[in-house]
Amino acid sequence: xxxxxxxxxxxxxxxxxxxxxxxxxxxxxxxxxxxxxxxxxxxxxxxxxxxxxxxxxxxxxxxxxxxxxxxxxxxxxxxxxxxxxxxxxxxxxxxxxxxxxxxxxxxxxxxxxxxx
Amino acid sequence: xxxxxxxxxxxxxxxxxxxxxxxxxxxxxxxxxxxxxxxxxxxxxxxxxxxxxxxxxxxxxxxxxxxxxxxxxxxxxxxxxxxxxxxxxxxxxxxxxxxxxxxxxxxxxxxxxx
Numbered sequence: 001x002x003x004x005x006x007x008x009x010x011x012x013x014x015x016x017x018x019x020x021x022x023x024x025x026x027x028x029x030x031x032x033x034x035x036x037x038x039x040x041x042x043x044x045x046x047x048x049x050x051x052x053x054x055x056x057x058x059x060x061x062x063x064x065x066x067x068x069x070x071x072x073x074x075x076x077x078x079x080x081x082x083x084x085x086x087x088x089x090x091x092x093x094x095x096x097x098x099x100x101x102x103x104x105x106x107x108x109x110x111x112x113x114x115x116x
Numbered sequence: 117x118x119x120x121x122x123x124x125x126x127x128x129x130x131x132x133x134x135x136x137x138x139x140x141x142x143x144x145x146x147x148x149x150x151x152x153x154x155x156x157x158x159x160x161x162x163x164x165x166x167x168x169x170x171x172x173x174x175x176x177x178x179x180x181x182x183x184x185x186x187x188x189x190x191x192x193x194x195x196x197x198x199x200x201x202x203x204x205x206x207x208x209x210x211x212x213x214x215x216x217x218x219x220x221x222x223x224x225x226x227x228x229x230x
Contacts (some may be wrong), residue, residue: 004159031216042120042205042220043160050214058217059210090159094216105150105216107159 002026004108006091012114013081021076021111023091029106031094032074033058034066036087037110043090049074050096081115088112118143120208122221130229135193137224139206144184146208147215151180151191154203154223163204164191196228 007022025032030051035043035058045058047066055066063085065077074093078085094105119142129135139149148167152160164180166173166189172181177194193200203225207218 033216040125040222042207042222043218044220045210045217048214048217092160092216096215103215104162104165105218107161109159110157 004091004093004106006089006108006111008111009109010112012116013078014116015081015083017081018077018079019081019113020078021089021091021113022073023075023108024073025091025093025106026072027093027095027106028071029093030071030096032068033092033094033105034064034074034076035090035092036060037090038087046076046089078113081113083115086113086115118146118208118210118219120206120219120221122204122206122224124224125222126225126227128227128229129196131196131198133196133228135191135196135200135226135228137191137193137204137226139189139191139221141187141189141208141219144187146184148209149180149182149189150207150218151178151189152205152207154205156202160205196226198228198230201226201228 004025033048034046037043049055049068052071089111091108150165151163164173166182179192203223205223207220210217
C-alpha cells in the first residue's frame with residue numbers, strides 16, 4: 001500500500017548546493033508530477049511527465065530539472081539551490097494525464113526543503 | 117490564465133454544524149473540478165471530482181456542486197466532526213487535454229471544535 005513515496009522527507013541546504021528529490025510510485029501509473037506548495041498559496045506545478053520518456057515544464061520550472069528514470073520513478077533536481085526554493089515539494093501520479101472518469105491523482109506525503 | 121480562489125482562508129465551527137466551503141474560478145471552460153483534503157504534514161487526498169457535465173457529486177457526508185456559468189463550486193460537509201479538521205483545496209485542470217496539470221486554490225483551513 002505504498003502508493004507514492006518521496007525521499008527525503010526533510011532537507012536543509014545551503015545556497016548554491018545541489019540535491020535531488022526522489023519519487024517512486026507502485027501503481028503502474030503513466031503520468032507523474034512535481035508540485036511545490038508555499039505558505040498561503042495553493043500547489044503550483046513545476047514539471048510533469050505524461051508518460052515514460054517524456055517530460056514537460058509546468059507553471060514554475062525555473063531552477064529545476066527532472067528525470068523520468070523509468071515508469072516508476074520521477075526525480076526533481078535543484079542544481080544550485082536558492083532561498084526562494086524553500087518550500088514543500090509534492091510528487092503525484094495518475095493513470096494518464098488525459099481526462100477520464102475515475103482517473104484519480106495520488107500525492108506523496110511531501111518533502112520539506114529549507115535553503116539557507 | 118485560469119485563477120482559482122478560495123474564501124475564506126480559514127474557518128472554525130462547532131461540532132455538528134454544517135460546513136460550506138467556496139471555490140471560484142475565472143475561466144468557465146473547465147474539464148472538471150476536484151476537491152482535496154490535506155492534513156497537517158501530509159499529502160493531498162482526493163475527495164470528490166465533478167465532471168464539467170455534472171452539477172453535483174456526493175460521497176457520504178460530502179456534497180460538491182458545480183456552477184460553470186458563474187465560475188463557482190461549493191463543498192458541503194454535513195454534521196461536521198473534529199476529524200474533519202484539515203485544509204480543503206479545490207483544483208481545476210490547466211488545459212483540457214492534460215487532466216493532471218492542476219491549478220489549485222490556496223485552500224480553506226477548517227477547524228471543528230468539540
